[in-house]
Amino acid sequence: MKHKVFVDGQEGTTGLKIHEYLAQRSDIEWLSIDPEKRKDIAERSRLLNSADLVFLCLPDVAAREAVSLITNEHTRVIDASTAHRTHPDWAYGLPELSPEHREKIKHSRRVSVPGCHATGFIVGLYPLVKAGIVPADYPVTCTSLTGYSGGGKSLIKKYESVADGGLNSPRPYALRLQHKHLPEMQAVTGLRYPPAFVPVVANYYKGMGVMLPLISRLLNKPLSAAQVRDFFAEYFAAEKFIKVMPYDADATLEEGFFPVECCNDTNRIELFVFGNNEQILVVSRFDNLGKGASGAAVQCMNIMLGADEAAGLKS
Ligand SMILES: NC(=O)C1=CN([C@@H]2O[C@H](COP(=O)(O)OP(=O)(O)OC[C@H]3O[C@@H](n4cnc5c(N)ncnc54)[C@H](OP(=O)(O)O)[C@@H]3O)[C@@H](O)[C@H]2O)C=CC1
Numbered sequence: 001m002k003h004k005v006f007v008d009g010q011e012g013t014t015g016l017k018i019h020e021y022l023a024q025r026s027d028i029e030w031l032s033i034d035p036e037k038r039k040d041i042a043e044r045s046r047l048l049n050s051a052d053l054v055f056l057c058l059p060d061v062a063a064r065e066a067v068s069l070i071t072n073e074h075t076r077v078i079d080a081s082t083a084h085r086t087h088p089d090w091a092y093g094l095p096e097l098s099p100e101h102r103e104k105i106k107h108s109r110r111v112s113v114p115g116c117h118a119t120g121f122i123v124g125l126y127p128l129v130k131a132g133i134v135p136a137d138y139p140v141t142c143t144s145l146t147g148y149s150g151g152g153k154s155l156i157k158k159y160e161s162v163a164d165g166g167l168n169s170p171r172p173y174a175l176r177l178q179h180k181h182l183p184e185m186q187a188v189t190g191l192r193y194p195p196a197f198v199p200v201v202a203n204y205y206k207g208m209g210v211m212l213p214l215i216s217r218l219l220n221k222p223l224s225a226a227q228v229r230d231f232f233a234e235y236f237a238a239e240k241f242i243k244v245m246p247y248d249a250d251a252t253l254e255e256g257f258f259p260v261e262c263c264n265d266t267n268r269i270e271l272f273v274f275g276n277n278e279q280i281l282v283v284s285r286f287d288n289l290g291k292g293a294s295g296a297a298v299q300c301m302n303i304m305l306g307a308d309e310a311a312g313l314k315s
Pocket residue numbers: 008009010011012013014015038039040056057058059060062080081082114115116149150151152153154288289292293
């Protein structure tokens with residue numbers, strides 16, 4: 001039996017990528033919308049209600065609207081937007097966090113795909129808070145480097161338009177420290193206060209490095225960087241898409257510099273721990289359009305449909 005799948009927002013960055021992932025799948029019947037009608041509410045509504053599963057690859061407002069257009073009990077939804085990530089009735093689409101997260105995704109009719117920055121942050125912090133190593137009131141800071149495709153069609157156009165130019169150097173943004181991923185970062189990890197989070201976008205297409213510094217003596221259990229690395233290795237041992245890198249990871253650097261594009265075109269997160277007995281730096285590296293968006297959405301779909309979780313995805 002084929003599963004009928006519709007992507008609302010099929011012409012966008014995330015939607016096109018999902019199509020790429022699913023085009024060769026023999027278990028999927030693709031319901032396509034006439035590009036001319038992609039914002040026609042009646043046509044969207046017809047397709048949303050005809051599908052077994054829909055991906056919402058839309059701005060938040062349009063994603064909320066799409067959900068309101070679904071009037072049957074059957075259609076299952078995977079939303080790539082920020083709209084439902086902390087909604088208690090929605091599953092958070094990061095199955096690697098715990099068996100409970102994976103189970104909730106499997107049985108849910110509504111799944112929200114994590115934000116790209118949030119993905120790297122939560123993978124590095126959730127296990128440490130859960131184990132009581134990082135206290136819930138820890139003063140967490142984070143800096144995250146992303147390629148410009150993270151900003152969707154409009155940012156891609158801006159970076160790639162010769163006329164605009166002038167975007168060569170990295171640009172920190174969300175400097176009011178109120179980035180839209182903060183609610184999920186705080187809610188999913190169980191932190192008492194939101195982190196001080198600074199994203200930086202730079203002039204390359206895709207690839208992320210999310211950096212989370214910790215000070216050992218401020219932890220509940222003052223582990224060294226090497227011990228934190230071993231903790232992660234055990235925590236994620238069974239996970240196909242999370243690769244905990246060796247502690248002594250200098251060999252993976254380029255003359256001391258950290259390359260952020262090494263996981264591009266995969267659904268893999270590489271988790272590094274650098275540092276010493278006092279200072280710890282947790283870094284996650286992944287493709288913002290892979291595990292940071294479309295790859296994660298397809299992984300959730302696989303879980304929901306009872307298919308091989310890794311089907312069509314590169315680890
Ligand atoms: N890019 C990334 O790395 C990530 C993106 N996301 C999230 O996924 C969602 C999609 O992002 P992305 O693909 O990058 O965005 P894009 O801007 O590239 O694509 C969004 C698409 O939605 C279409 N659209 C807008 N409004 C409507 C509407 N009312 N009805 C139907 N279609 C509509 C747009 O149409 P048009 O073609 O006319 O512009 C466009 O094709 C966003 O919420 C984003 O925040 C999440 C994680 C990472």
